[in-house]
Amino acid sequence: MAQPFLHQMKSKAKDSRCSNLFQSLLAVRGRVWQQVIMNNMRTQVVIIGGGPSGLLLAQLLHGRGIDSIVLERRTRAHVLSRIRAGVLETGLLDLLEQADAGTRMRQEGMPHDGTLITYGDEAFRIDFAELTGKSVMVYGQTEVTRDLYAARDKTGGQSEFEVDEVQIEGADSDAPAVTYLQSGVQNRIACDFVAGCDGFHGISRKSIPGATQRSYEKVYPFGWLGILSETPPVSDELIYANSDRGFALCSMRNPTLSRYYIQCDAGDHxxxxxxxxFWTELKRRIPAEQAANLITGPSIEKSIAPLRSFVTEPMQWGRLFLCGDAAHIVPPTGAKGLNTAASDVHYLFSALTRWYQHNDADAVAQYSHRALARVWKAERFSWWFSKLMHRFPHHSGFDLRMQRAEIEFLRSNEAAQKAMAENYVGLPYEG
Incomplete structure (x- = not known):
């Protein structure tokens, strides 16, 4: 009787050891599995958004020895497929040079010293160079982004694509972090600051408590129907056209690639x-001389862009800062979207540099105030220029005569032309 009992006790002991071993293996495996799905990292600045403003900020910070990680929801190829305006202010040109991303732009970009304003068959030129001593550069936003990616590759900076479920933690604390999912792996980046460069629909602005924000918005009752065509531009400089059929813009990307727009109904398709x-309607809206010289061809891209103005205040919450479309949107009239985002980058880059080099907390605290002062001036210019050039559904006969008088005043008054030129080439960065 003793042998079976002894055998049972040995068997149970063996089972117990196996069970304990199994449980230990499971625990180890669980820790390894947990490490796999929660990848912890550390950097100084997390930049949400891999478009031109996020990349520009990353490159400028790198030049001052400040580390960053860029997170982008889409693929790199998708980011580079976006077609956007390409009129660059002098301030943005300088920032691209500083970010070591200006060489190709200087070689292939098209400097413009002025622009044409037309109404009916009347036309006059605003001479930027003569009035301000400055010019603008026509260079596609896609090319700007491509150059910034090349510059980041050169520095070995970390950029993560196809990230999902991005969340910002502790932005109102001294230890913020950003979590995201990528290829089934959960990642967490501890950081000092978070820069939200992820556009109007991104997570950054939504992460700021609504009670601390105030937003301002104006939706325009029309859009821009635009086409891209492999045709030479109708003019060496941009043409902004006011006609009784609505607004039109003749622009370009390079000497063989043109971009044209016409005002259309907001609900058009x-x-x-x-x-x-499209070509027939465009010819009706520009002077006869330009219409006769217009070379048409198949469109390689066609889209309708709504027009609106939007600003949220403040542009920061704790250690989270908003840049570009995450904080504000302007109508495309006057090409201020990318340029205003670049001014945000300038102010944020300056503030973070002072923080890391001089422990200047006040510079960081004043970011929103300094950025918004310039944002509202850009909003004013885009609003004014849009009102000047478009037909509104509510326009009365008096309104149309006032618009015409405003255009003719601009044509005849050098001070008015200088004010427009100063805004178009870009107001200086202050502070």
Whole structure:
């Protein structure tokens, strides 16, 4: 009787040891598994958004020895497929040079010393160079982004693509962090600051408590129908056209690639517009001389962009800062979108540099105030220029005569032309 009992006790002991071993293996495996799905990192600045403003900030910070990680929801190829305006202010040109991303822009960009304003068959030129001593550069936003990616690759800076479920933690504390999911792996980046460069629909602005924000918005009752065509531009400089049929813009990307726009109804759809219908309508809205010289061709891209103005205040909450479309949107009239984002980058870069080099907390605290002072001036210019050039549904006969008088005043008054030129080439960065 003793042998079976002894065998049972040995068997149970063996089972117990196996069970304990199994449990130990499970625990080890669990820790390894947890390490796999929660990848912890550390950097100084997390930049949410891999568009031009996020990349520009990353490069400028790198030049001052400040580390950053850029997070982008889309693929790099998708980011580089976006077609955007490409009129660059002098301030942005300087920032690109400082970020070591200006060489190709200087070689291939098209400097513009002025622009044409037309109304009916009347036309006059605003001479930027003569009035301000400055010019603008026509260089596509896609190319700017491509150059910034090349510069970041050169420095070995970390950029993560196809990130999902981005969340900002502890922005109102001294130890913020950003978490995200990538290829099924959960990641967490501890950092000093978070820069939200992720656009109007991104997570950054939504992470700021609504009670601390105030937003201002104006939605315009029309959009811009735009096409891109492999045709030479109708003019060496941009043409902004006011006509009784609505606004039109003749622009370009390079000497063989043109970008044209016409004002359309807010609810319009590109399916309503064949290429022939677009070209016919464009010719009706620009002076006869330019219409006769217009070379048409198949569109390689066609889209409708709504027009609105939007600003949220403040542009920071704790250690979270908003840049570009995350904080404000302007109508495309006057090409201030990317340029205003660049001014935000300038102010944030300056503030963070002073923080790390001089422990200047006041510079960081004043970011929103300094950035918004310039943002509202850019909003004013885009609002004014949009009102000047478009037909509004509510326009009365008096309104139209006032618009015409404003255009003719601009044509005849050098002070008015200088004010427009100063805004168009870019107001200086202050502070």
């Amino acid at each position: 590109i399916d309503n517009w064949s290429d022939d219908a």
